[in-house]
Amino acid sequence: MTEAFRTIEDGLREELLREVGKSRWRLWFRDTAVRQVGEESVTLAVPTEVHRTWLEYTYAHQLRRAVRQVLGDGVEVRLEVSRAQGARREVREHLPERSRDWEALVERHRPRPTLEGFVGDGERRFAARLLASLAHGGGAEDPPSVFLYGDSGTGKTHLLRALEADALAVAPGDVLYLTAQRFTSRYVSALRAKELDAVRAFEVDLGHRRIVLLDDVHTLQGRTATQAALVRLRERTVGRGTRFVLTATRHPRDLEGLSPRLRSWLESGVVLRLPSPSRACLEEVLAARARTYGMGEAPEGVLRWILDHTGSVHGAVQIVDRWGAASVHLGRPLGADLVEDLVPDVAVTTRQEIVRRAKDAVAAYYKVPLRALEAATKAHRAALPRRVAIYLVYRAAALPLKDLARAFGLRSHSSASRAIQLVREERQRDPALENVIDGLLARM
Numbered sequence: 001m002t003e004a005f006r007t008i009e010d011g012l013r014e015e016l017l018r019e020v021g022k023s024r025w026r027l028w029f030r031d032t033a034v035r036q037v038g039e040e041s042v043t044l045a046v047p048t049e050v051h052r053t054w055l056e057y058t059y060a061h062q063l064r065r066a067v068r069q070v071l072g073d074g075v076e077v078r079l080e081v082s083r084a085q086g087a088r089r090e091v092r093e094h095l096p097e098r099s100r101d102w103e104a105l106v107e108r109h110r111p112r113p114t115l116e117g118f119v120g121d122g123e124r125r126f127a128a129r130l131l132a133s134l135a136h137g138g139g140a141e142d143p144p145s146v147f148l149y150g151d152s153g154t155g156k157t158h159l160l161r162a163l164e165a166d167a168l169a170v171a172p173g174d175v176l177y178l179t180a181q182r183f184t185s186r187y188v189s190a191l192r193a194k195e196l197d198a199v200r201a202f203e204v205d206l207g208h209r210r211i212v213l214l215d216d217v218h219t220l221q222g223r224t225a226t227q228a229a230l231v232r233l234r235e236r237t238v239g240r241g242t243r244f245v246l247t248a249t250r251h252p253r254d255l256e257g258l259s260p261r262l263r264s265w266l267e268s269g270v271v272l273r274l275p276s277p278s279r280a281c282l283e284e285v286l287a288a289r290a291r292t293y294g295m296g297e298a299p300e301g302v303l304r305w306i307l308d309h310t311g312s313v314h315g316a317v318q319i320v321d322r323w324g325a326a327s328v329h330l331g332r333p334l335g336a337d338l339v340e341d342l343v344p345d346v347a348v349t350t351r352q353e354i355v356r357r358a359k360d361a362v363a364a365y366y367k368v369p370l371r372a373l374e375a376a377t378k379a380h381r382a383a384l385p386r387r388v389a390i391y392l393v394y395r396a397a398a399l400p401l402k403d404l405a406r407a408f409g410l411r412s413h414s415s416a417s418r419a420i421q422l423v424r425e426e427r428q429r430d431p432a433l434e435n436v437i438d439g440l441l442a443r444m
Helices: 003-029 049-058 060-071 083-093 099-109 123-136 156-170 180-192 196-207 224-236 260-268 279-291 302-309 313-330 336-341 351-366 380-396 401-407 413-429 432-443
Strands: 033-037 041-046 076-081 145-149 175-179 211-215 243-248 270-273
Touching: 003 033, 003 049, 003 060, 041 049, 041 060, 041 083, 049 060, 049 076, 060 076, 076 083, 083 336, 099 313, 123 145, 123 156, 123 243, 123 270, 145 156, 145 260, 156 175, 156 211, 156 243, 175 180, 180 196, 180 211, 180 224, 196 224, 224 260, 279 302, 279 313, 302 313, 302 336, 351 380, 351 432, 380 401, 380 413, 380 432, 401 413, 413 432
Parallel strands: 041 076, 145 243, 145 270, 175 211, 211 243
Antiparallel strands: 033 041
């Protein structure tokens, strides 16, 4: 399919989603493709005669209006039954519909994470090498603790799970992985309930581990009792050779809700920042992950489609995992034309939609007009909101800096880069801004 046809299909999809809603679009329009475009008509391919008849009878008005919005007035809509579209529909019918069914399919086929498969350079590669040494080491030269921090999607949990798998392969029972929430429910809840047997069992179990992995430490902010219990538990392992690897979204000094004792412990070991992957690095990550499913290289266009439609690392990896699991399930690698059906909720969120949502969320939160975010302005009231909106799109979408600048009326990509850097610096000075950004991302 040519880029021109893709552009027309994307435009028709967005118009029809507004006209008929997601449910009806998925039922009747998702298997429709642009077959031919002329000066006076556009031909759409549909999978079956039933589709053609029903669309002509029920949705002719909505189709004409969508075509008019995309191609202009006076363009006639023609529908043709296509065997290729019918085959595409049959493939979809063999794929899960519900999220939990997708999760079960992916869980059956997802390869275990490995430290060797962690893509990146600089700090990212150094972190992987350090953890690999820790997995196979156990000597006195190993650091007593390693603290990894970075934005969501930088690979922190991947590294912990990969370290867990490598350490267990060397010595079963050598490592314990817990999220901070799981630690709270297992250990702290037992303490509060005065279940001494459960407390002792947990402490004894921990004392026999060479490596303890604790994910999402930032969720312990403000929980003084939980933090005190973690510090006491760590102190009881001193002299036993137990190593801790912990993760959070920010550096320990920037986690305001931590106690001085916990912060001091976290800062006393190796502290490493995992930078967010660039678009090029993210493409490498996705390509490497796709190969782990044993289907070879992802067909041309698959990774580009994913990068164009979801820039969050978590969302991109989710789609690649579904691509891999579905390809294994069907016995052949799926092409780019079917990727959008793997994660419909992500697929319909185009870059333009992410930009729109970011502007709407920021305008509502800071109570500034949308126009202040869409054109160059020196108004002090709009300066921070505009930078935050740019940063949100940077975090949520793999949008090249030149396109990001254009979306906010900036003159060059360097202006967008500067805005992103200013938000990073402001987050260091004002940790509360991180909570604002997380909240706005959740709204998007």
